[in-house]
Amino acid sequence: MRKERYSFCTECRKECLYRLQNIERQYDIKGKKYNMEVTVAICKNCGEEMNIPGILDLRAKEVDEQYRKIENIISICDIEKLMKIYHIGKAPLSLALGFGEITITRYLQGQVPSKEYSDIMRRALESPKYMISRLQENKGKIGKTAYSKAMKAAMELGDLFNLSEKMLSTISYIFEKTYEITPLALQKLLYFIQGIYMVFYRTALYEEDCCAWVHGPVYEKVYELFKTFQYNPIDDSRFVLLKNRFQELSKEEKEVIDLVIDTFGMYSGKVLETITHREGPWQSARGGYLPMERSNVVIEKEEIFNYFKEISEKYDFSSRDGIRKYIDRQLEVI
Incomplete structure (x- = not known):
């Protein structure tokens, strides 16, 4: 049960219930005017603004945060x-x-x-x-x-961070667009992004090759970067280094990543692993290996391109609906 909030209202001259709400106000900072959203306390009895304990500190913090964001000043x-x-x-x-x-x-x-x-x-x-x-x-x-x-x-x-700039920028954008992600899911999204990008633009987005590991396609240097998280979501202050790198990506590159996140990104790493296990590039590279046998065989970019080109023509990977139909097909019980 929510506790009712009271404070002294100078208009009513007594303790009154109040509510918190956000309003827009203009602030003059260093000779420049800014419209900012701040918190105010409104008396439920008279409707006037109240000066409750802590409200000025809260408002100062809100103004500071918004000013830094607008002017791109570090927090x-x-x-x-x-x-x-x-x-x-x-x-x-x-x-x-x-x-x-x-x-x-x-x-x-x-x-x-x-x-x-x-x-x-x-x-x-x-x-x-x-x-x-x-x-x-x-x-x-x-x-x-x-x-x-x-x-x-x-x-x-x-x-x-010994990875190509495009790879780092792509990982940065994935972090920006997803609430949380595990190393396993990240690996698979990177693989799908590479495949679909090559279909659209006839060139690889990043230079790194992926290998046919037991749990699907894996970019080894990316694995080394995040391996300590195992099957847990990636969360570490070191990766603030990736925070703004995605700004270097082009509009077209972001569109491909968004396409993959909005489709493949809806599934867990284990589900994405299952999908890659039913695809030609991983199966071909794993040929001759036992199910749990380690392998560093590279899945050639040409193999990835050819496979995704074929399924894109069948399912229309230019649309989210087409990709979802492909995913549904891959997840059908065989």
Whole structure:
């Protein structure tokens, strides 16, 4: 049962019930006007706005978050992630990025960074290579221990993300468009995206080859990146590095990924595995192997293209309905 909310109404001069609602207000920030949605408390007795405890702090937070989003300014949460993934403290991070020693401390306390400094922090968050270059450039300003820890973390992250830009951008977009995803489901979506993209544009979206593993087509470097999650959804602060990479994808590339997510993406990794097990490319590459026998045989891109071209002509993969009909057919009991 929801607890009723009371506070003192200055108009009614007594304790009154109130309701919270969102309204749009205009704010002038640094000489520029912004329309923002904020929370207000409305007295249920007189209908006037009430100044309840905590409402001003909540509103300030809402305005701050919306301002940062509109102006593409890094959030406090992402600055904290930046410290976490590189195992570095506030002062060493400030110096490593070329800022004053207490700059990061001020930002964590709520000061809004300039667009220039925000872009530097965001780039460090998204690119271990960039962070390595900043650490090397400012090595003399940072203590040896802090430098070593941060450099080690940056190098390890750089090794983890040893994938093509298109692959990283595709994974980033999948993360953006799905509520949660397991490594197994991710592998299969990447495979279907590659196949359908090749049918539409006669070229591969990403350069990586996939192998015919026991559980279906697998991109080995992607497997190494997410293997610690096993059959659980992927959730880790390190992967904030992938957050905005999808912006590099073209409209056509995003359309193909959306097509796959809206169809194949409705199913679990195990169901998608079943579908790939009934397809020619995986079956052909697994020829001669026992069901649970390990194999690193590559599923050739030409095989993938030829198969998807054939089934696309039969089911019309330019439409979601056509793909759904194909999925239904693959899942029929044989």
